[in-house]
Amino acid sequence: MKTRSLNPKYDAAFFAALDRSAAPVSQAETLPPDCYTDAEFFEFEKEALFNHEWLCVGREEWLKQPGDYFTTSIVGEPLVITRNARREIKAMSSVCQHRAMVVAEGFGNARALLCPYHHWAYSLDGELIAAPAMDETEGFEKKDFCLPTLQVECWQGFIFVNFDHDAPPLAPRLAALDAVLAHYDLASAEGPRPEKPFHFPWNWKVMFENNNDGYHANRLHHGPLHDFVPSALATFPSDLPKDTGGYYRFNGTLHPDAAFNPTQKALFPIFPKLTDEERHRMAFANLPPTLSLVLSCDSVIYMILRADSAGTHHLDQGVLYAPGAMKDPLFEKRVEMSMSAVSDIIAQDLHVDEMVQVGLQSRYAVRGRYSWQERAQQELNAWLVPRYQTAYARLSEMATAAATSASGAQGKLAEIGVTVG
Structure with missing residues (x-):
């Protein structure tokens, strides 16, 4: 993030x-x-x-059958929530990893998520399963272009997601x-x-x-x-x-x-x-x-x-x-x-x-x-x-570390005669 x-x-x-x-x-x-x-x-x-807390996105009953999905967004992030063939609830970005088209809107039922722009297709787990006419693209591997996923937890029938994969459980x-x-x-x-x-x-x-x-x-x-x-x-x-x-x-x-x-x-x-x-x-x-x-x-x-x-x-x-x-x-x-x-x-x-x-x-x-x-x-x-206070302390530490690193880098450059700024 x-x-x-x-x-x-x-x-x-x-x-x-x-x-x-x-x-x-x-x-x-x-x-x-x-x-x-x-x-x-x-x-x-x-x-x-929002980057680290559990965020409610909907109800489990909105995903009754395998293939059901709905879309939502929070803090500017478009998301798609699905129920896969194993009846598991999955949450992922709905931004296509090709040209950033949104791969799903509204809600419905589908066997896969098909980007309407260039027909890249994703499984209900977010895996890229089809990318037409990409066979001549050097070094292209479908496994490298899956939809980013989020943590999912259900509580009292509500679905929660978390952008932070290291966040502790909510329940x-x-x-x-x-x-x-x-x-x-x-x-x-x-x-x-x-x-x-x-x-x-x-x-x-x-x-x-x-x-x-x-x-x-x-x-x-x-x-x-x-x-x-x-x-x-x-x-x-x-x-x-x-x-x-x-x-x-x-x-x-x-x-x-x-x-x-x-x-x-x-x-x-x-x-x-x-x-x-x-x-x-x-x-x-x-x-x-x-x-x-x-x-x-x-x-x-x-x-x-x-x-x-x-x-x-x-x-x-x-x-x-x-x-x-x-x-x-x-x-x-x-x-x-x-x-x-x-x-x-x-x-x-x-x-x-x-x-x-x-x-x-x-x-x-x-x-x-x-x-x-x-x-x-x-x-x-x-x-x-x-x-708020924990985040401020964390960001302050990061800023101090970055400033120290930059200062050290400038010193190294000065040693070899390179002037910065």
């Missing part, structure tokens, strides 16, 4: 000051506005996060979330495939923060569609491990089996394993930098965030239901009823997100303070800050 030199303003003092954002919520400050708006910081963030760091999600049985849950992804003009962290912000719940969303999930009933875990791959919070409801629709009650079958306690609350789980979950008794909204610049990101949004829910003859009508209510809430959130991005670019934007009801924002900071 390519990395760039950091802007001098992002120095040791800047990264040391980020500790204030990861402090306990009663002491913490928000991240500096540049972390949400600056293109150079986003380039750094690619190396700090061991999600034990805390596994316990919270166990009774939803997300691996068996079902739902319609998301349609065309959204593209939003704000930083991915703004979206992440809003998705899990209980502080605004019955303020911005004041009214009968949301008042049964009051901000005052937000609760947060006290025992999240420091090396966790995700975090969560609960929010109590004023009555059991609450749901976002005009009836305030569940419209779909309840997840059958939920306890009475779980039916009296909603849960919010986050796996930065790509997956956010909103869990109620009868449905789970999932949001897959795919950053593409400092101020924009793509979003794949879907809903999961208990097995069998989609067979109900009234399923579509129930979805319409639910979405008519949820769409009002979503519209309020999207407007706020857009205006927050505007505000963050102001000369008057500051590092604010948090309410106790915003502890989930501090949890995100606690996940981010060590990764």
Whole structure:
């Protein structure tokens, strides 16, 4: 992966000051506005996060049969995810290794991936299996031109990929979330495939923060569609491990089996394993930098965030239901009823997100303070800050080594009378 030199303003003092954002919520400050708006910081963030962390790209159920594939992109990298003949899920770059044409778009089923430009063909594992009229090209070997592959891991029915082949596995760091999600049985849950992804003009962290912000719940969303999930009933875990791959919070409801629709009650079958306690609350789980979950008794909204610049990101949004829910003859009508209510809430959130991005670019934007009801924002900071600081230390060491090497090379050249610069 390519990395760039950091802007001098992002120095040791800047990264040391980020500790204030990861402090306990009663002491913490928000991240500096540049972390949400600056293109150079986003380039750094690619190396700090996206080049080495596990990134959610979709659901296993999108690849039901051998030959099924779908495409996606994140931080400017076009990817194709496949299920091969051995029913294994594979992830690879979708950039043809001939002339950089994208070899697949959308989703479908195929025996191989055929580049439409010059008909180079790749197996569902990414191996180059055909390259027409290349027999006179000197030294050409198909094995040298396979599609670059990524690590793949599946968790709770979601597919994750990692550009870093040395990255440790994800699942061991999600034990805390596994316990919270166990009774939803997300691996068996079902739902319609998301349609065309959204593209939003704000930083991915703004979206992440809003998705899990209980502080605004019955303020911005004041009214009968949301008042049964009051901000005052937000609760947060006290025992999240420091090396966790995700975090969560609960929010109590004023009555059991609450749901976002005009009836305030569940419209779909309840997840059958939920306890009475779980039916009296909603849960919010986050796996930065790509997956956010909103869990109620009868449905789970999932949001897959795919950053593409400092101020924009793509979003794949879907809903999961208990097995069998989609067979109900009234399923579509129930979805319409639910979405008519949820769409009002979503519209309020999207407007706020857009205006927050505007505000963050102001000369008057500051590092604010948090309410106790915003502890989930501090949890995100606690996940981010060590990764930012570790990446800065790593890049600084690389820059120092490169400068030392260059200095040594200039000295050698000077010894033989060659002047540089």
